[in-house]
Amino acid sequence: MRTGLARDLGIGLLCLVALLALPVLFPHPSLRDFLIYVIAYGLLAMSLNLLVGLTGLVSFGHAAYFASGAYVFGLLMQGGAVSIPVAMLAAVGGTALLALVIGAICVRLKEIYFSFITLAFQMFIHSIILTWVELTGGDQGLRGGIPRPPFLGIDLGEAGTLYGFCAVVFVLCLLVMRQVWQSPFGYTLRMIRDNPARANFLGVDVVRMKLGVFVLAGIMASVAGIIMALFVSGAFPEFGFWTTSGEAIFMIMLGGTQVFLGPVIGAFLLQLLNHYVTIWTHHHGLVLGIVILAIVLGLRRGVADYAAAWLAERRAASRPAAVPGPAETPAPAETKAVG
């Protein structure tokens, strides 16, 4: 058992309790809706950060897996032959297969070439969604709603239950990603991010490692897509458009790449800004652009990364000055796991 696993499980449980308690303390349906939205997009951003922050692979096409999860789940539920858990597993499995095929091609490329081939695959999938009208509904999306028949006594047609279900799935996904983040696999990915040649010399199969995290990120994005499909009771081609990938990158920029929960914080801030700015002005693009510009130019990193660095500096300053011995020499900043 990994050191800190029990602590992570405990913190995960506390997060879940907090998420479940919020609608009880503030019983307003709009808060529930807002949190489901943050959960879905937060999970998308977190999954993308496995590639961007952990492995150094900037994917411009991550929304393809978000859309894949939503569409496969929606189509299976509309077919009426399977229950929600089976449809979820099939959507996740199907997306994993899709990510495996696409990833096997993409992870062999580096830097901007990797980014653009992921974008190309996303646009390919988006085109399929638009043109395969009989299956996907084309630009109108999946019509007629997504049925939510009760399973194991759980009725997702009830708004409170749907929220609770989304919260549980979200925390479970966070725990899975946390285990990867802190595992030897996660540290190997950091090494690949910082120096792939060195990792290769040390005997790491770089392509295989990258492919593994690519598939995992796709799986997590598909869960986010399923949550969104359940919430809006539909799936739409916009889920797989490049702007959705861009929004996830925005969230990561806003929240930070190195603190584990940074992307969720980014998702929360972006959705909060979006919610209130949209109410008060139709020039939301301008306002959001200014806010993000201020953060990028002012903080030069995400909010959570900035806060973590600031706290670390304060702690260091408050400690009595001492000459570090060899055992106390800090690890290089590049390979340090934060959060």
Added chain:
Amino acid sequence: MSNGANAIGRRGLLGGAAAGAAILAAPRIAGAQAKVIRVGMPTVLSGRVAILGTSSRTAVQYAFSRMNEAGGFGGRTLQLVERDSKGRPDEAAKVTRDLINNDGCEIIIDGEASSGGFAVHEVVRDLPVLCVHTNSETSSLTADPKLHVKTAFRCARQGIHDAVAGGVYASTISKQRGLKRWMTCSPDYAYGRDNTAEFLEFARLYDPAIEVVDQVWPRLFAPDYTENITKALQVRPQAMYSALWGGDLVSFMEQSNLYRLFPNVALFSSSLGDPPVLTAIKQLPPGLHTAYRYNRTYPDKPDNTAFADGFAGLAKHEPTNWAWQNYVACQFIGEALKRTNGRTEGAALAAELKGMQISSGLAVDEKLTMRESDHTLIGYPTAWGRTVPKAPFVEDFAPIAWSQILEMETQWKKQKGYA
């Protein structure tokens, strides 16, 4: 879930989340304002098709101000609360839920384009307030019984009605002038392809001599149509049908003028008749055939002219197709509220709207009908006319009999398994 280095950051996150939750939980509007009926409108107010939302909003504001000045309903007045969905269906679903749950809206006027309209439709299935779709032209929204929602109605033109009307009109002209060689130029997405296929199906039904010699599909929002225009010059069709719309249609027309395409080819357009498109084209060629979108001279009724003047006074431009649809939706809602004496329960208003007939300046005959069987508008203008270079830009409107449209619609529904 962090190590010691950012434990406080996590506490900060939780604190921030709680603070955010508190902000969100506090209703933005203090309490229920019993005297005001809040009507929510999710629509597209930013981006390339913002005029869809802005003209819809102005039409509703104009209609509400008139109703409120007339005394309201059972002592209650109407207030519009609009939200920008940015053209994203998931955002449309979210803001609609928010309008109902947070802003206390008791009625929804759905000013979304098609895909957003389907998303709003599903929200209303969950939260059954009265919803009137005002901008979605996709027929299946109300024609497909599987999609039926008890409190949802459509007050907008729709694809199948336009296809029949276009087919009847085009076949009449083609027979008169011997237009046998046809070409199409429509945007490459589901609406463009479906609309074109339906137009051709009905045109060939009434004139089997029509032959399609070529079809080109420029991508949506393409800036350059030179390739498509030169193709038309090579193919030399006698007539062309186009489902291009908005800015794309303006660009296509301007570029076609450079090649003098349309003095030699008869153009039939589904969307040229929208006043913002007509006024945006610098040199509008005369004699082009277009479906009615809106025109202050048709139907030639004082109420229509009054609407055009009232709307133009607020918006500083002529009404759009979306404007009249929203205005008429308000007239239906107003009549339903009058009959319920201001009660806004979705089921009560829906019961009144089913089969409702109202006198309107936008009716082809005397009345517009909200058809009981599928909750959709009939009796609105589906005429085709010809362009002239100066205002009112389209004239000689040739009405298509609604009996003919309804007969073909019934057959179409049977083919699709809807009836």
